[in-house]
Structure formats: C-alpha cells, structure tokens
Amino acid sequence: MNHDSSTVNHSRQQAEGSLVKKALLTRNQEIAKGIYEMELVEPDLAAAARPGQFVMLSISKGLEPFLRRPFGIAGIEPQKGSIRLIYQLAGRGTKQMAAWEAGRPVELLGPLGNGFAWENGPGRAVLAGGGMGIAPLLPLAKALRSLNKEVTVFLGARSLDLVFGIKELGQAGCQVQLATEDGSAGAAGFVTLPLEAYLQKNAGSSAGNSSSAQLQGLYACGPTPFLKAVSGLCDRYSITAQLSLEERMGCGLGACMGCTVQIKDSAGKIKQQRVCYEGPVFKAEEVVFHG
Template sequence: MMKYSNGKGKIISNREVAPDHYKMEVEAPTTFGEALPGQFVMVKVSDGVVPILRRPFGIFQTNKDRGSFEILYRKVGEGTRLLADIAPGVNLDILGPLGTGFDLDLSGDNPILIAGGVGIAPLYMLAKELVSAGKQVKVLFGSRGKNDLLVVDELKTLGIELLIATEDGSEGFKGYGTGLLEELLERGEEISSVYACGPEPMLEKVDKIAISHNLICQLSLEAIMACGFGVCLGCVVKTCTKDKDREFDYNRVCCEGPVFNAGEVIWDEA
C-alpha cells in the first residue's frame, strides 16, 4: 500500500473555472508526488468543529516541479461552500494520497476515458499519463450543457481526441455521454479499454455497455466517507464474490476503490 501523509498544505490558488466549479492548487507533502491517477485526498475544510469530517476529492493532477497537487470540485454543500471561500495562503489539513487508482497496464493502445461533470477530475491526470505512455487517447466528456463543461482548454493541450456530449445539444453530440459511447461502438471505432468517472447512473450504464462489448473497463466511484482509510466502513458498496458460501462481498470505496473493474459493483445496492 502506498504511503500517505497527514499534514498541512498551503493553498496556492483557489479559483472558479465555471459556475459553481473551482480548481484549487495546494502545496503538498512529498508523498503526493507519487500519487496515481484515480487516487484522492481527504481535506478538512474548516478549523472549527462544523463540519467535523474531512471531504474526499479526486486528485486532478500533481505538479512535481512545484511540489503541489490540484483538485477540481463543485460547490454543492456546506463543506464545498466553505472550501470555495478559502483564500490563497491558508493552510489546509490534508490526508493522502488515498485509495486504489486506475490500472494503466490494462489500457491497450486505444483507451477511451468517459467523464460526467466533475468526474473529469481524476481522468485528466489519467489522460496525461496515458498520452505520455504513447497511447491514442479519446476523452468523452458529458455534461448538461456547454456552460457546464470544465477545463476544456486544458484537455485540448494534452494531445487527446476530445469528444463532447451535452444533454441540451449546445455543444457536440446531443444526448448522454453513454449514448455517444454506444454510437462509437456501433460505428466500429477501435476501443481497447474504457475508464470512467461520473454520476452513478452513468457508471452503471458504462459498466453494462463494457460488459456487453467484452471491453476492459474501470470505474471510479464517488462516495461519502468519514475517514478515508478503511476504518469507519461508511463507504462500503456491495460487490460480486467468487465465494460460493456468500451472495456478495462488501468493499470499501476508500481502500479497495474508488476504482473498480466492470462487473464488480452490484449497482442496485451501490
């Protein structure tokens, strides 16, 4: 298991990149330089007792030259509202990197990365790593509309093929990202593997598509969690088991996940 750090990190920047979406850069302990795509960090968003629990955020990217990491988050609840108001120069209580990241060895030569909304966060770092490894990477980014698309300019600098799907048709393919994935497969596009992160209904659909097309697929789940390292058991999901004496297993999103292989998660219980 990779070592993680529990300490302070100074905020370098914290800016709004789209309505109610923010990107934060934080000075990091040295362990963050070895973070893998798909891992996450637990952040205490307040020095007070409310909220008492840290919040999990996928690592958007690490900057080894600056000794920092970045997170991309949506301002949606009390914790993220507090986080959005914190100014550069403030020290954050951080714990990480945590969790099981994506397995790049499964990618093959033509991987496709499918993001829904802020689910682009861990996939950005994955795309960078796969391009560096010489892969022909497609990134399929789905959102409600054009104004909800995040870090598009940064994605375009990676040397990937960017495919956009919007539910309202304001940009790219009109419909869900999973609908565009099905269209690509019907057209016979060469896809060696699928990596996905986004809302649970999207992940369930990607899972079913991958299984039906016999595709290697990994899915990054989001979950509410209290500790981030497997003790509280607050983030468990039901998963398939090979044990004949049990109907299912429980796995922790913070440890065995957040990345799971296609066919592992029992979705009606996730």
C-alpha cells in the same frame, strides 16, 4: 532474510504515517459555473499521488463542519510539487472552500485509495466522465498520453457552462467528444450515446478499425446511473473497464464502513468492499449496481 521483511514493514508504516499533510494553497478559482479548481503545494503528496486516488480535506480546525471532504485528485505535478482539486459548490464545506485565498495552509489526508491501472507502452484507451467525474480522469489522460497511447475522452455535462477540462485534454493530445444534456454544446443528450457509437465502431479486433492501435480499455467516473450505463455498454461490447465509484464517506480511511459497495468476485461471490479503501477504482464487471 526474515529480518528484512520486518524492516520493510516498518518503513512502509512510517511512509504511510505521513498521510496527514499540510499543504499550501496557491490558487483557487472558478473554472466553470459553480465549479472551482484549487492548486495545493505539498511535494511529498505530489510525488506519491497516482491518477484515481483521492484526498480527505479538512475544512475547519473547529467542530464545524465536522467531517473531512473527499476529492479526487484532478492534477498531479511532481515537478511543481503540487496537486489540483476540482470541486463543485454543493454544501457548507465547498462554500467555505470557495472563499479560501492563496497562501492559506490546508490540512489533508492523502493520497488515499487505489488508483487506475494501465498497461505500459502504446495502445488506445477511452475515458468517459460524467459531470464532476471528469476531474479524476484528467491526470489519468495525461499519464496515458505520456506513454503515447491514443486517448479519446467522452465528456458529459448538463450544459456548456458546467464543462471544464476540454482545453487541458486537447493540449495533452486527447481526442475530446462532448455531449450536453441540454444540447448547448457538442452532441445533445447523454454522453453514453456517442460513447456507444464509438464502442460499436472500435470494439473487438483492431481489424477494420480506422485506428491501428488495439482498444485496451475504458475508464469512467461519474454519477452512479452513468457508471451503470457505461458498465452495461462495456459488457455489451466486451470491453474491460475500470470505474471510479463515489459514495458518501465518513473517514476515508476504511474505518467507519460508511462507503461500502457490493463487489462480485470471479466466482460470483459478493463481498462488501469500501470505496475509500479497496476502491475507489473497481473493475466494471465486479461492481454490483442496485436499482
């Protein structure tokens, strides 16, 4: 059936050829201090998107700002034909985005990258998000809950006014543990402290655990120092983890090599891989952290 394989390749190319999407902005509002959420309607995108993937948003049709902006997909609702993005005011691009009003067309590329992976069926998962890193974990939490998994989410932020997603996670039936660096809500300090206490109690065999389900894995997204700390914990407590990495990107398409990270294969050989193309999700044990 040689003939078939070329047909398949061709149709795949056609499917991917529609990566350029024109979405309709239906909502854009501040959900925490300087943090906004936008809803974009584009049914093909909503149908194709998987938790952990991202989009490259075009800010302007002109020359300024020049580059598209990468955003992790923070909500996927195929029935409504929409996705959600959560972004923090940081520079020229996000400042312009915050002024956009519903009804505006938004051009983007996506869905891009490889998302999170999980086992089907029930079980138990722990999610850890630092700062804006919580955003791509929201659709993941819902996908895991829809399989009846027990999901515990550790949320870390500098202060309470920067926290988002708690209500949504609660409604989805997740256990949420909050930590703020200034102690304004939840545990005081880095979220890795309550996370470590949890892993200490729940790692290893399910015997002796208060919960019946086996802990299947950890998923984390956030700033690099946070991911490095999480990776260290997973190593110590022998938990498999998937990390969603962040790097400055040029194209989001794998062409410019701007977002390269070092990934170690099982034989210990270090490879250069692109966050936008081979990632953004990598196995924790494969990621080489520097510094």
